[in-house]
Amino acid sequence: MTDLDEGSMTFDYARYLAAKTTVDDRALNRHVLAGLRRLMPAGTPRVLEVGAGLGTMVARLMDWGAVGAGEYILLDADRQLLDDSRRWLRDWAAARGLRSDLRPDGLQVGDLRVRLVHAELGEYLEAAQGAQGEPADLVIANAVLDLVDVPAVLPGLLRLLIPGGVYWFTINYDGESIFAPAHPHDDLVMRAYHRDMDERVRYGRPAGESRTGRRLFHHLRDAGAPALAAGSSDWVVSAGPDGNYPDDEAYFVRCILSTIQNALRSREDRVKPADLADWLAVRARQLAAGELVYIAHQLDFAGRSPG
Ligand SMILES: C[S@@+](CC[C@H](N)C(=O)[O-])C[C@H]1O[C@@H](n2cnc3c(N)ncnc32)[C@H](O)[C@@H]1O
Secondary structure: OOOOOOHHOOHHHHHHHHHHHHHHHHHHHHHHHHHHHHHOOOOOEEEEEOOOOOOOHHHHHOOOOOOOOOEEEEEEEEEEEEHHHHHHHHHHHOOOOOOOOEEEEEEEEEEEEEEEEEEHHHHHHHOOOOOOOOOOOEEEEEEEEEEEHHHHHHHHHHHHHEEEEEEEEEEEEEEEEEEEEEOOOOHHHHHHHHHHHOOOOOOOOEOOOOOHHHHHHHHHHOOOOEEEEEEEOOOOEOOOOOOOOOOOHHHHHHHHHHHHHHHOOOOOOOOOOOHHHHHHHHHHHHHHHHOOOOEEEEEEEEEEEOO
């Protein structure tokens, strides 16, 4: 399972996204990233990242030398997260000796102007249709497209790009979660959780699909923007030889377990409460002992907008 949404949480979502950073750092597919670098226009690009959360991707892309100047828009439906992103990005910049200055609509980080846009994606795309907004050179969605109705959203998202502009859609969940060692209720729990993902509604719209990754190949082709690079970006989290998980990754896995619990606690028709409680208790004990391995299968894509 992946891409926790905030509808039902009992944990600190900003901390979850910060903890996810090192997991994503390892997972992001380097072949697809190399494709993105090849496709990127020269000069100072205008980047739009949808569902940007805390803004960890802009920091990563600066660290990796993929973005350094120009404009980078962080769009998210969660105002609190966008507010948090100012502080998170300032702390990140300070730790690297990079100058940052707050601005009314975001902040300046080195030569990059970061703008914060508070909007629900579907509403934003509807408003953008026919409007004369400045198009983007690059659109990014990281751990987001499995939280929205892709066939409904994708054409509008691609229309935000200049003709031939570039997309990078990463960490798209693809229907496989592995918790090791195996537990007799694994299949039952994950089947029920995937069903919950498939039926989820947020902001009054269908919100997610448990096999988004594999379906994106065809959705992108149908939208006239077939993938030019694709590859897996699985999350793999395990403890080191000392039994400790790296960085804040134990918290990351705890959030994953909480989300499964939240999604299934009222679905007694799908998983009996005693079975769910047993599964969660065993997983929590294994996590505390540094024995739990968590793997989620995901896919990354890069390509060009139609035209
Ligand atoms: C799993 S988080 C990923 C955040 C960030 N991209 C990252 O990888 O750290 C999903 C983000 O998408 C945002 N989101 C979910 N549905 C959205 C929608 N319909 N419109 C705008 N933002 C949305 C959430 O608020 C959240 O910040």
